[in-house]
Amino acid sequence: MNSQLTSDGRLHHLLTLDGLPRATLTQILDTAESFMDVGEREVKKVPLLRGKSIFNLFFEPSTRTRTTFEIAAKRLSADVVNLNIATSSQTKGEAILDTVDNLSAMHADMFIVRHSQSGAAHFISRHVAPHISVVNAGDGRHAHPTQGLLDMFTIRRYKGAFHNLTVAIVGDVLHSRVARSQIHALTTLGVPEVRVIGPKTLLPAGVEQMGVKVFHDMETGLRDCDVVIMLRLQNERMRGALLPSAQEYFKFFGLTPEKLARAKPDAIVMHPGPMNRGVEIDSEVADGPQSVILPQVTYGIAVRMAVMALLAGAANQ
Amino acid sequence: MTASLPDANALIDSLAATIAPAFDPDTLIVGIHTGGVWVAERLHALLRARHPVGQLDISFYRDDFSRIGLHPQVKPSSLPVDLEGRAILLVDDVLYTGRTIRAAMNELFDYGRPASIRLAVLIDRGGHELPVRPDYTGAALAVPAHRNINLSRLDDGHLTLSIA
Numbered sequence: 355m356n357s358q359l360t361s362d363g364r365l366h367h368l369l370t371l372d373g374l375p376r377a378t379l380t381q382i383l384d385t386a387e388s389f390m391d392v393g394e395r396e397v398k399k400v401p402l403l404r405g406k407s408i409f410n411l412f413f414e415p416s417t418r419t420r421t422t423f424e425i426a427a428k429r430l431s432a433d434v435v436n437l438n439i440a441t442s443s444q445t446k447g448e449a450i451l452d453t454v455d456n457l458s459a460m461h462a463d464m465f466i467v468r469h470s471q472s473g474a475a476h477f478i479s480r481h482v483a484p485h486i487s488v489v490n491a492g493d494g495r496h497a498h499p500t501q502g503l504l505d506m507f508t509i510r511r512y513k514g515a516f517h518n519l520t521v522a523i524v525g526d527v528l529h530s531r532v533a534r535s536q537i538h539a540l541t542t543l544g545v546p547e548v549r550v551i552g553p554k555t556l557l558p559a560g561v562e563q564m565g566v567k568v569f570h571d572m573e574t575g576l577r578d579c580d581v582v583i584m585l586r587l588q589n590e591r592m593r594g595a596l597l598p599s600a601q602e603y604f605k606f607f608g609l610t611p612e613k614l615a616r617a618k619p620d621a622i623v624m625h626p627g628p629m630n631r632g633v634e635i636d637s638e639v640a641d642g643p644q645s646v647i648l649p650q651v652t653y654g655i656a657v658r659m660a661v662m663a664l665l666a667g668a669a670n671q
Numbered sequence: 672m673t674a675s676l677p678d679a680n681a682l683i684d685s686l687a688a689t690i691a692p693a694f695d696p697d698t699l700i701v702g703i704h705t706g707g708v709w710v711a712e713r714l715h716a717l718l719r720a721r722h723p724v725g726q727l728d729i730s731f732y733r734d735d736f737s738r739i740g741l742h743p744q745v746k747p748s749s750l751p752v753d754l755e756g757r758a759i760l761l762v763d764d765v766l767y768t769g770r771t772i773r774a775a776m777n778e779l780f781d782y783g784r785p786a787s788i789r790l791a792v793l794i795d796r797g798g799h800e801l802p803v804r805p806d807y808t809g810a811a812l813a814v815p816a817h818r819n820i821n822l823s824r825l826d827d828g829h830l831t832l833s834i835a
Binding site: 364381384385387388389390391392395396397399400401402663664666667668 | 728730731732736739740741743744745746747748749755777778780781782783
């Protein structure tokens with residue numbers, strides 16, 4: 355599992371938060387904190403990764419994640435190349451490893467990988483030369499570690515600590531790589547109560563074994579929460595047998611001001627985006643005073659800078 | 672060897688005395704983490720500078736990142752006022768190769784274009800590898816290359832120099 359750490363415990367790849375020690379998570383969050391002010395300077399750059407080439411390999415479309423990785427890499431002074439492979443050679447049948455080999459031959463230093471198949475980033479990390487680092491930017495239903503980290507960064511910024519929090523994750527946990535990464539990070543960082551709330555059809559069997567409490571209704575699930583994390587409901591789930599309709603879902607699990615009132619008055623509301631307004635979240639909440647959804651996006655840049663800086667630093671040894 | 676080292680606090684007093692005659696209180700005093708910040712804070716009090724002390728952590732600007740990686744405890748840099756057109760007094764505890772000062776100046780310019788930067792160091796230990804010379808020096812001490820000279824702060828805030 356910890357093929358992502360070097361023999362002396364430093365981060366070489368970032369593939370999953372599962373199994374990463376608390377000290378490593380804290381180091382990433384602390385490093386991100388020191389990158390926060392770079393975005394406010396006259397020159398929004400530090401020269402740390404000058405001369406490094408970072409390839410964004412997106413086998414699955416994404417706008418925000420790819421953009422924030424790109425901005426983060428550029429603020430570290432790296433050269434960034436974006437490849438949306440769904441629209442280029444994959445359709446011509448070029449194998450994933452051939453793509454990686456070709457880009458390695460162009461002296462890549464780091465790959466940021468998003469793929470619809472779980473395990474794609476692991477697969478690439480086992481194949482690349484030792485000086486190359488791989489960051490998982492989302493693989494299938496498995497993991498989205500930088501999203502999980504930026505969520506932890508957001509929680510720490512607003513709540514100060516983890517040891518006294520109740521955090522609820524609401525919605526389609528079954529299909530969510532984001533939820534898995536969040537649960538691993540929250541439990542590792544010592545959050546005493548992590549809840550998942552959703553209809554039975556959208557919660558994975560045996561999710562309790564990840565150290566969470568399961569709720570099937572918002573009224574009890576949100577009670578006295580400090581943090582409410584809403585998950586995106588993939589529209590395609592409606593077409594299957596999992597859900598009756600978007601309206602029905604919103605009625606029971608959509609976050610409205612009335613449901614949010616069950617949580618603590620100072621509870622924050624998070625969402626990894628993109629939001630389905632009127633499906634999992636009411637606009638009044640999404641744009642309301644408790645929403646920290648846009649700060650999450652800003653923090654995502656500093657967190658990705660921290661991950662890339664730490665990986666590049668360890669890979670150089 | 673420790674016995675022959677000067678008293679750090681007395682050294683800061685005499686450093687402040689050499690800076691004071693030409694010191695404009697509108698100058699921003701900027702200390703380099705960690706020892707430089709301690710010295711900067713003392714100078715700030717002695718020189719009655721108007722603005723709070725700025726702090727630089729030059730970890731993101733080091734020229735040895737590709738060899739040793741990221742420093743494990745990076746602190747945020749904080750500069751309390753706009754640098755544009757401002758006089759800066761850059762402060763470090765020990766000047767050795769000059770690479771830290773180069774990195775610090777690069778970082779300062781990413782915040783703006785200062786009118787001037789002057790360098791004050793508590794100890795100039797020689798061994799410069801870059802054309803960097805202090806404007807104000809507490810003491811010049813020849814320290815052999817295999818030794819390290821360190822400034823540390825005791826719990827009561829007292830600063831002491833040691834050689835290891």
